[in-house]
Amino acid sequence: MSRVYNFSAGPAALPLDVLQAAQKDLIDYKGCGMSVMEMSHRGKDYDVIHQEAIATFKELCGLNDDWSVCFIQGGGSMQFAMIPMNFLTKDGSADYINAGAWSSKAVKQAQMFGNVNVVANCQKDIPTRMPEKDECKWTQGALYSHICTNETISGAQLKEIPETGSPLFADMSSDILSCERDYSKFSMFYAGAQKNLGPSGMAVVAIRKELAEKGAATIPTMLQYRTYVDEDSLHNTPPTWAIYIFGETMKWVKRMGKENLFKLNDEKAQKIYNVIDASGFYRGTAKKEFRSNMNITWRLPSEELETLFVKQAAEAGMKSLKGHRSVGGIRASIYNAFPMEGVDALVDFMKEFEKKNG
C-alpha cells in the first residue's frame, strides 16, 4: 500500500483507521453476513449504526434533546435551497453575509424565495477575508440570518460567531468540528459531509426541533425539515454507507479527543502559514486575522510556477494542491483527518521549491 498525502478540498482524506475498519468489514459487517451497503435501513443491524452516528455527533457538538440531527441528501447546495424554501416567507426577509463563493451561492438560492438582505459583502475582496464585526448591518426582525463559517475556496474563516439578533443558521461544510465553537448559539447548522465528516452524498443537518416545526408545510415531503426530524431521517432510504462512514469518523474524533484535534489543526495550519510568512516567494491569499485553519490558500510569483509547484508536489506524493479553478493559486486543505506528517512533507517541499525557484 502506498498512500499519498491528499490535500483535496473535498471529498477529502479520511482517517486511515476508519478506512481500514470499513475494508475489513466490507463484505461481512461484524458477522451480520452482509455488507453495510446491503442492509435494510429498517433492520436492527443498521439501526445501531444510524443511532450511534447521531448520538456521537450530538455528544461531540454538545447538543441536547432540543436538537435533531438529520441526514439530508444533496450536500450543502441542497441546503441553500431548502432553508429559504422552509423559512423565508414572501413578506419577511433574511440576512446573509456574502463572503465568498459558497455564501454567494446561498444568497442566490434564497433570493428565489423572498427578500434577502446582504448585511456585508466582501465576496470579491483580495486579500480574501470575512466581514469585520461592525461592518455587518443586521436587520431587526429578520426571519433568520445565515453565515458560512469557512470559505473553502478563498481560505477565509470566521473566527468569532456574530450576534445577529435573529435565529442563526450556518453553513459549516468545511470547518465543522475542527475548532472550538459554541453550537448552542445556532438555530441550525449544517455541513456537506465530504470534508470533516465522511464521504460525499449528504449534508449532516443539526436543527432545533422547534424550528423544524415552524417550516412551511406546503412544500414537497422530501424538502421539509420536519420529514427528517419526525421520521429520524428514515422517511425514505437514507444514504446508509455514507452514514456508516460518518459514524465511524465521529467515533474516531472521539477517540482522538476533539480538543486534541483542534490543537493539532492549529499547529498544522500554523506550520504552513509560517513558511508563507517567512518567504518573499509565497503570498498568502487571506487576510491574516481571517486565515482558515482548514484551507490554506496562497500564490506564487507566476502561474507557471504554480503549475510547476502542483506538478512536482504530486510527483513527490502530495496530491490535489491546485487552487479552485475559479481563482487559481495553491490550496492545501488539511481537515481533521489530514495527518501532521503530510504537513511536514509539504513544508519541506515548499522550502526546497523556493530555494530552487525563488
Next chain:
Amino acid sequence: MSRVYNFSAGPAALPLDVLQAAQKDLIDYKGCGMSVMEMSHRGKDYDVIHQEAIATFKELCGLNDDWSVCFIQGGGSMQFAMIPMNFLTKDGSADYINAGAWSSKAVKQAQMFGNVNVVANCQKDIPTRMPEKDECKWTQGALYSHICTNETISGAQLKEIPETGSPLFADMSSDILSCERDYSKFSMFYAGAQKNLGPSGMAVVAIRKELAEKGAATIPTMLQYRTYVDEDSLHNTPPTWAIYIFGETMKWVKRMGKENLFKLNDEKAQKIYNVIDASGFYRGTAKKEFRSNMNITWRLPSEELETLFVKQAAEAGMKSLKGHRSVGGIRASIYNAFPMEGVDALVDFMKEFEKKNG
C-alpha cells in the same frame, strides 16, 4: 466469511464480485494512493469512474446521444417531487397510474403542483395487480404520463409498457435492467439505486436532453434537471462512492450478459411461484399475470405462522423475508445480484416448513 442470503427489498444484495473488488481497493484505489471516497470529484481518477459508469449504463439500456444519465440525490422519493416541479404547470395536467404504495406517493407529490389525472387506480386491490390495458383512461394533451413499473411492496409488475399518448415517465426503482424493456419508449425513467443498481443515496435518472431543457427554469438550481444534464451531475459534489459501486455493478451486469440475467431472473422467480402454486398453504399476493419477478409476495394461513416462517428462515441464513410493515406477509426480493443458490435454499425451506406446519 459467512454470507447470508439477503432477501431485503432495498438496500439489497450486491454482486459478491463487486464487493470483493471494492474491498480490495478501498484504501488505495488502483494505485492512486487513496480511497475512492477521498478523491476529488474534479480529478482525473474520479472522472474515469464517473464517465465509465454512465457509458456502461447507457450501453446496457441502449440509449443514444439524445439521452443524459444523471445522478440525483434523494432517491426515487425526490424524483416524485422533482418531476412535477419541473414539468407540471398550473394550467396543464399529468396522467398517473396509481397501482400501489409507490405510485401513490408519486401522485401525492404531483398534486402539490397541478392537476393530476389518476387514469387507473388499483392501489388497494387484493390480489395486488397492475391496471389492465383498457382500464386506463389516458388524457389527450397531458403534459406527461407517469407509471411505476414494479410495485416493490405489493409484488405486482407491469409486463407491458402502455401507449399513453404523452411523454412517458417511469419509476423503475425495483425492476430496472431486470427484464427486457424498450427504453426508447420513454421520455424519462429513473430508479433509486439501492435495488438493482448499487447502494442507496441516489437515483439514476435517464432523461432526454430535449425534455430537460423544457423544465421550469425558476426553481432552485439543485432541483432542475438541466443542472444535472448541463454539468454532467457535477454541479456540486456527487455521491462518488455510490456512483463507483453503481458503475462496477453495471460492469458486472455486462460481464454476466443482461439477457442471461433476465433469463435467470425468470427462473428464480418461477421456482418460488411454483412452490406457492403447488401448495394449499402458501397464497400468492399478486394476480398471476402481474406477478413481479423481483419481489415475490405471499401469505401464510396466519400471522403467527408468518412470524415463525421469518424467524426460522433467518436462523437458517435467509434474512429479511418479512413483508413490508404496511401490508404484512412474506416478501422475497430477488434482484439481479441475488444468487440462484439462495432461491434454491428458500424453496427447500418453504417445502420443509409446509410439511411441518401445513
